[in-house]
Amino acid sequence: MVSTERNIESDKLTEKSLVEYHNICKSFGDVEILRGVDLQVQPGEKVAIIGPSGSGKTTLARMLMTLEKPTSGTIKINGEHLWHEEIDGKLIPASEKHFRKMRGDIGMVFQQYNLFPHMTILQNVMEAQICVLRREKKEARDRAIEMLTKVGLENKLEAYPANLSGGQQQRVAIARALVMKPKIMLFDEVTAALDPELVGEVLQVIREIAKEEDMAMLLITHEMEFARQIADRIIFMADGVIVEQGTPNQIFLHPKHERTIEFLQRFRASSFF
Numbered sequence: 001m002v003s004t005e006r007n008i009e010s011d012k013l014t015e016k017s018l019v020e021y022h023n024i025c026k027s028f029g030d031v032e033i034l035r036g037v038d039l040q041v042q043p044g045e046k047v048a049i050i051g052p053s054g055s056g057k058t059t060l061a062r063m064l065m066t067l068e069k070p071t072s073g074t075i076k077i078n079g080e081h082l083w084h085e086e087i088d089g090k091l092i093p094a095s096e097k098h099f100r101k102m103r104g105d106i107g108m109v110f111q112q113y114n115l116f117p118h119m120t121i122l123q124n125v126m127e128a129q130i131c132v133l134r135r136e137k138k139e140a141r142d143r144a145i146e147m148l149t150k151v152g153l154e155n156k157l158e159a160y161p162a163n164l165s166g167g168q169q170q171r172v173a174i175a176r177a178l179v180m181k182p183k184i185m186l187f188d189e190v191t192a193a194l195d196p197e198l199v200g201e202v203l204q205v206i207r208e209i210a211k212e213e214d215m216a217m218l219l220i221t222h223e224m225e226f227a228r229q230i231a232d233r234i235i236f237m238a239d240g241v242i243v244e245q246g247t248p249n250q251i252f253l254h255p256k257h258e259r260t261i262e263f264l265q266r267f268r269a270s271s272f273f
């Protein structure tokens with residue numbers, strides 16, 4: 001019994017992280033936005049990042065999408081540097097070719113859905129499969145239909161984005177990212193631009209995906225109840241650092257740090273949570 005426990009512990013320690021941020025700093029001009037962030041995400045893990053506006057959550061996610069360059073620090077995906085290439089033991093800035101290869105592991109859904117307005121829903125979900133993954137048209141179509149069915153839009157395949165509600169468009173954006181089979185999906189405030197009555201349907205789709213799919217997820221959200229239900233781990237960020245992290249119960253029921261307690265109290269006072 002003891003030896004089994006010890007094995008499980010050592011397995012956890014040796015398990016390779018899917019994503020590793022190491023001592024990440026980011027400044028915009030003179031303003032330091034991220035101040036030495038260390039964060040690991042394990043394969044399949046669902047991690048929610050919460051925290052006050054301006055604490056650096058989106059910047060952290062954008063770095064994983066190679067949209068924002070760290071001022072210092074490193075990020076690895078599957079043990080391989082994202083922003084650098086290792087040549088003869090030296091780290092040099094990554095080439096566009098390296099970025100393209102690495103981006104294949106990462107999917108992202110933003111507040112803005114950015115669907116192609118001139119394409120049908122089905123074409124929107126097929127496009128990157130054909131252009132980026134070089135899938136055959138028939139396979140891309142079959143997979144797009146399967147994914148659009150999963151997000152409840154099997155009756156809208158031939159519709160255009162302009163004819164869908166915001167919630168439906170966001171579900172297309174989710175299907176479009178999912179169909180690429182990334183190892184990690186980033187969801188950055190995906191309901192922030194939606195009318196309140198449309199928020200529930202999008203969160204429900206994400207909840208179902210989290211249950212069914214074994215990809216890792218990094219969710220930035222102000223929806224605390226949603227974060228509590230969906231995440232294996234909650235990270236509370238403030239002023240560019242990770243202040244506290246733990247299971248949903250640890251963070252929401254027994255927060256330890258003054259900043260976390262204050263944030264959650266303010267949050268409860270302004271909502272039904």
Ligand SMILES: Nc1ncnc2c1ncn2[C@@H]1O[C@H](COP(=O)(O)OP(=O)(O)OP(=O)(O)O)[C@@H](O)[C@H]1O
Nearest residue numbers: 028033051052053054055056057058059060189220
């Ligand atoms: N390109 C940029 N140039 C200058 N400042 C920026 C840039 N991008 C972000 N910032 C600033 O960095 C800070 C952190 O922004 P970020 O969007 O990462 O925070 P956040 O925690 O995601 O906030 P929110 O919850 O409001 O989305 C903010 O003060 C923002 O104004």
